[in-house]
Amino acid sequence: MDLLHSGWAALEQKLSFVATDSVDWKSFVQFSSWIVTLFESYLLIRQYPLYSKTSPPKELEKYFDEEVFRKSQNYGKDKAKFSLVTGLLKQILDSTLIHSGFYAWAWDFAGEIIGYFGYSSEYEITQSLAFSAILFLASSIPSIPISVYATFVLEEKHGFNKTTPSLFVSDLLKSWILAFVIGGPFLSAFLYVFKWAGDRFVPWLMAFLLFFQITMVIIYPTLIQPLFNKLSPLPDGELRTRTEALASKLKFPLKHLYEIDGSKRSSHSNAYFFGLPWSKHIVIFDTLIKESKPAEVEAVLAHELGHWYHMHPTKLLCISQVHIFTILALFPAFLHSPQFLRSFDFSDKVAAHPPTIVAFLLFQMILTPLEAFVGIGLNFISRHFEWEADRFACDLQDRLKDPEMTDMGDRLGRALIALHVKNLSTVWVDWLCVYSAYHHSHPTLTERLKAMEGFRARKDVHIKKEL
Numbered sequence: 001m002d003l004l005h006s007g008w009a010a011l012e013q014k015l016s017f018v019a020t021d022s023v024d025w026k027s028f029v030q031f032s033s034w035i036v037t038l039f040e041s042y043l044l045i046r047q048y049p050l051y052s053k054t055s056p057p058k059e060l061e062k063y064f065d066e067e068v069f070r071k072s073q074n075y076g077k078d079k080a081k082f083s084l085v086t087g088l089l090k091q092i093l094d095s096t097l098i099h100s101g102f103y104a105w106a107w108d109f110a111g112e113i114i115g116y117f118g119y120s121s122e123y124e125i126t127q128s129l130a131f132s133a134i135l136f137l138a139s140s141i142p143s144i145p146i147s148v149y150a151t152f153v154l155e156e157k158h159g160f161n162k163t164t165p166s167l168f169v170s171d172l173l174k175s176w177i178l179a180f181v182i183g184g185p186f187l188s189a190f191l192y193v194f195k196w197a198g199d200r201f202v203p204w205l206m207a208f209l210l211f212f213q214i215t216m217v218i219i220y221p222t223l224i225q226p227l228f229n230k231l232s233p234l235p236d237g238e239l240r241t242r243t244e245a246l247a248s249k250l251k252f253p254l255k256h257l258y259e260i261d262g263s264k265r266s267s268h269s270n271a272y273f274f275g276l277p278w279s280k281h282i283v284i285f286d287t288l289i290k291e292s293k294p295a296e297v298e299a300v301l302a303h304e305l306g307h308w309y310h311m312h313p314t315k316l317l318c319i320s321q322v323h324i325f326t327i328l329a330l331f332p333a334f335l336h337s338p339q340f341l342r343s344f345d346f347s348d349k350v351a352a353h354p355p356t357i358v359a360f361l362l363f364q365m366i367l368t369p370l371e372a373f374v375g376i377g378l379n380f381i382s383r384h385f386e387w388e389a390d391r392f393a394c395d396l397q398d399r400l401k402d403p404e405m406t407d408m409g410d411r412l413g414r415a416l417i418a419l420h421v422k423n424l425s426t427v428w429v430d431w432l433c434v435y436s437a438y439h440h441s442h443p444t445l446t447e448r449l450k451a452m453e454g455f456r457a458r459k460d461v462h463i464k465k466e467l
C-alpha cells in the first residue's frame with residue numbers, strides 16, 4: 001500500500017508541470033493524432049498490392065476456387081480503399097474541430113442552451129449533458145453518409161447487404177435514443193460520483209464503472225438486443241442436441257440457446273456467448289446455421305467455449321480495469337490545470353475552474369498515442385486468446401475422453417474455411433500489419449490452420465512415443 005502511495009506521489013510530482021508550465025497541448029494533440037492516422041494509412045497502403053495477387057496462399061489453394069478468390073480480393077480492395085478514405089476524412093474533421101476551437105465554443109453554447117431554460121453555469125452537470133449532446137451530434141451527423149455508403153454501396157456491391165433503407169433509419173433512430181437514454185444518466189452519475197468523492201475519486205469511479213459494465217451485461221441481452229434483433233430459442237434438432245451435450249460435458253452453465261436473425265441486415269455469419277458466470281447464453285447466427293453442418297457449428301462453439309474455459313472475457317475485464325485505473329490516476333494533474341484548458345482556446349473564466357467533462361475529454365485526446373499502443377497490446381493478447389481457444393477445441397477429445405470428438409480440429413478448420421469463404425475475408429495479409437497486430441484482433445486464417453496442424457502433429461508425436 002505504501003509502495004502504491006509513494007508511487008502515486010512520485011507520479012503527481014512528475015506531472016506537476018501540467019499545472020505550471022504553458023505547454024502547447026493543442027499542437028501536441030494535432031501532431032500525435034496525425035502520426036497515428038498516417039501510420040494506419042501506411043499499413044493500408046502496404047496491404048493494397050496484395051489484393052492484386054491472382055492466387056491464394058498455397059495452404060488455401062484447395063479451398064478457394066478462382067471465382068471466390070477473385071471476389072474476396074475485390075472485396076478486400078474496396079474495403080481497404082474505404083478505410084483509407086474514411087480514416088483520413090475523420091482525422092481531417094477532428095483536426096479542424098480542434099484547430100477552430102470548437103470545443104470551447106460548444107461549452108459556451110451549452111451554457112447558453114441551459115441558460116435559456118433558466119439554469120446558470122452553477123449547474124455543471126446539466127451544462128455537461130448539453131455539451132455532450134452537441135459533441136454527439138457533431139460526431140454522429142458526419143458519420144451518417146459514411147455508413148450509408150458502407151451499407152448500401154460497399155456491402156451491397158459485394159452481395160452482403162440485407163438492410164433495407166427503412167431498417168437503416170429505424171436502427172439509427174433507436175441507437176440515438178439509446179445513446180440519450182443510457183448515456184445521459186450514465187454521464188450524470190459519473191460526474192456526480194466524481195464531484196462527491198473529491199480527491200479520492202479513483203476507487204469510487206472504478207467501482208461505479210465496474211457496476212455499470214456488469215449492469216450492461218445483464219440488460220443488453222434482455223432489453224437492448226431485442227430492439228434490433230429477434231432472438232428465438234434454437235429449435236430442437238441435431239445442432240441443439242450437440243450443443244447441449246457439449247455444454248454439459250464441459251459444465252458450461254448454459255441457460256439459453258438462441259438463434260439470432262443476423263440475416264436481417266447482412267449475410268456475414270458468426271456465433272458468440274454472453275452472460276453472468278452462473279448463467280450463460282449462446283447465440284448462433286441464422287446465417288451460420290444455414291451455411292455449415294451441425295458438426296461444424298459445434299466446432300465453432302467448441303472454440304467459443306474455449307474462450308470461456310480459459311476465462312478470456314474475465315481476463316479482458318481485468319485488463320480493462322488496469323487500463324481505466326491508469327487513465328484515472330493520471331487525470332488529476334490535468335484536471336487542476338487552467339493552462340491545459342487555455343491551450344485549447346477556453347476562456348480564462350472557464351479555465352479558472354475547469355469543468356470535469358471538458359478536462360476529461362481533452363485529457364483523452366492527449367492520450368491518443370498511448371491508446372494506439374494499448375490497442376496494439378490488446379490485439380496482441382486477443383490473438384493469443386484465439387489460438388488458445390482453437391487449441392482447446394482441437395484438444396477436446398483428450399479432455400473429455402470422447403472418441404466422437406477426435407476430428408474436432410478438422411471440423412473447426414472446415415468451419416473456419418467456410419466462414420472465410422462466405423465472408424470473403426482477406427487471405428493475403430501484409431507481414432507488418434500482422435506483426436504490429438494493427439487492425440488484427442484475430443490471427444489470419446492461414447496462421448490458424450497452420451497452428452492447428454501444429455497441435456495435431458505434436459499430438460501424433462506424443463501418441464507415437466506412448467506406443
Ligand SMILES: [Zn+2]
Binds near residue numbers: 303385
Ligand atoms: Zn474466438
